[in-house]
Amino acid sequence: MKILGINPWIYDFAAFDFWLKPYGFLGLLSYIQNQGPEITYIDCLEKTIKKDKFGRREFYSQAIEKPPIFSQLKRIYKRYGKTPEEFEQDLPDKTFDYILVTSSMTYWYPAIFETLRIIRKKYPLTPLILGGTYVNLCYKHAKFNLDTKTFLCRNQDLKYLFNKLNLKYSQNHMLNTLVKYQCFYPDLPYLVFRTSWGCPFNCSYCAIKKLSSGFRNIPLKKLINYILDYSKKGIKDFVLYDDAFLYNTAYVKDFLSEIKKTAGNSIRFHTPNALHMRYLNKQVCRLMKETGFVNPHFGIETLEPRIQKDFKNKVNTSQILKGIDILKESGFTPGNFSFYLLLGYPGQDLSQLKKEINFLHKKGARVSLSEFSLIPGSEIFQRYRQRFSEPLLHNNSVFSLIEPSNLETVNKIKNYTRKLNREFD
Ligand code: SF4
Numbered sequence: 001m002k003i004l005g006i007n008p009w010i011y012d013f014a015a016f017d018f019w020l021k022p023y024g025f026l027g028l029l030s031y032i033q034n035q036g037p038e039i040t041y042i043d044c045l046e047k048t049i050k051k052d053k054f055g056r057r058e059f060y061s062q063a064i065e066k067p068p069i070f071s072q073l074k075r076i077y078k079r080y081g082k083t084p085e086e087f088e089q090d091l092p093d094k095t096f097d098y099i100l101v102t103s104s105m106t107y108w109y110p111a112i113f114e115t116l117r118i119i120r121k122k123y124p125l126t127p128l129i130l131g132g133t134y135v136n137l138c139y140k141h142a143k144f145n146l147d148t149k150t151f152l153c154r155n156q157d158l159k160y161l162f163n164k165l166n167l168k169y170s171q172n173h174m175l176n177t178l179v180k181y182q183c184f185y186p187d188l189p190y191l192v193f194r195t196s197w198g199c200p201f202n203c204s205y206c207a208i209k210k211l212s213s214g215f216r217n218i219p220l221k222k223l224i225n226y227i228l229d230y231s232k233k234g235i236k237d238f239v240l241y242d243d244a245f246l247y248n249t250a251y252v253k254d255f256l257s258e259i260k261k262t263a264g265n266s267i268r269f270h271t272p273n274a275l276h277m278r279y280l281n282k283q284v285c286r287l288m289k290e291t292g293f294v295n296p297h298f299g300i301e302t303l304e305p306r307i308q309k310d311f312k313n314k315v316n317t318s319q320i321l322k323g324i325d326i327l328k329e330s331g332f333t334p335g336n337f338s339f340y341l342l343l344g345y346p347g348q349d350l351s352q353l354k355k356e357i358n359f360l361h362k363k364g365a366r367v368s369l370s371e372f373s374l375i376p377g378s379e380i381f382q383r384y385r386q387r388f389s390e391p392l393l394h395n396n397s398v399f400s401l402i403e404p405s406n407l408e409t410v411n412k413i414k415n416y417t418r419k420l421n422r423e424f425d
Helices: 023-033 084-090 106-122 133-137 139-145 155-164 171-176 220-232 249-263 282-290 305-310 317-329 350-362 379-384 404-422
Strands: 002-007 010-012 038-043 048-051 057-059 061-063 078-080 098-101 128-130 150-152 191-193 196-198 215-217 237-240 268-270 297-301 338-343 366-371
Touching: 002 023, 010 106, 023 038, 023 098, 023 171, 084 106, 098 106, 106 128, 106 133, 106 139, 133 139, 139 150, 191 220, 220 237, 220 249, 249 282, 282 317, 297 317, 297 366, 338 350, 338 404, 350 366, 350 404, 366 404
Parallel strands: 002 038, 002 098, 098 128, 128 150, 191 237, 237 268, 297 338, 338 366
Antiparallel strands: 010 078, 048 057, 061 078, 196 215
8 A cells, every 4th residue: 555645834924943843643654654555755844944953944935925814914924845846746656545644733724725735636536634733623624625525534533544544543552653754754853752642731722632632651661762773873852742741750750861871961852842840850850951951941821820720720830930949950050941931812911921021031041932822622712712713813923812002012022032031142
């Protein structure tokens, strides 16, 4: 059996390869490949123009026409990654039994539709299967807008999909499958991996429970061998995609102790998905320092107790302050750890946000402002679902929930935060 797997473009006002890989999709393709089928893979985002010392890259981009809903915005809407001509040239002149396409951000759906249109033109008779985050979170929108010949595969449809492919399916085995990057990316500047799936929390702005239920760790020995293997192949930067890496303290201690013993200081870890401050303890933090965690990022979102409660109490301010002490005692000096604060959530007091930025800066933290976006399936989204049924409005670059009169203040706060962070450089 021959399968073509495709990761579509990004259409947006801004995009950067901040260690972006369609990890779930690559795991699924690896799981399929392990059972025999031949996989051909194309990533439309694999056209970049610059790379930094940690492997992060700037995408090649071209200006494209804005969807009418954004016509009033002065910003340039772009396609990130290969040109359509390059993508068409990459599509092999052979037949496939199935074509699998993934999707991520819900508001990138115009890019997905364009990818599907080009695929359909080239392979009019091949069964086309679309899965991923957009399909899981905006199923009705996808169903309404795509032709009935495209099979929409949500996570709960995977069993049916594997039946159709005449392959075995075990969710457990699939989630434990480690991505065979050498089969997908000839040039790999960094490696994205997970030690776990799922998250024990249920933050009101997050839709994790719709995408990944429960919490489970990947078998430790298998994972350690995998990391060492890629480290020997020359990969230096390893990027944790976990949603709750620190949650299972015993597993984390074993994982980091094993890495310390076997990999020494030959690798670096990055945490763009954020870590949970409430599970940071001295032993784990010291191990993080010793195993090469670079500028660990923690998701704290706000210091306001009322909002912390509304977000479902992931962390409180005393845990944050204790965590800062632990970080410093473990050798993470000022400017070498970061906190995500949310910018633009409903009813946010921007003057309070500025106070929080100042407070955290004085404590030695870099602040990463994370622009709030409404995620379908989250509790907060339910409050606004009538107004934001159009997925393009979920885009955090558009600031749909910020009053236009506050936009100037928002930009000032962003510039101010950058200025403070530069003081640590
Ligand atoms: S935001 Fe993070 S901590 Fe909260 S539910 Fe989602 S993944 Fe878990």
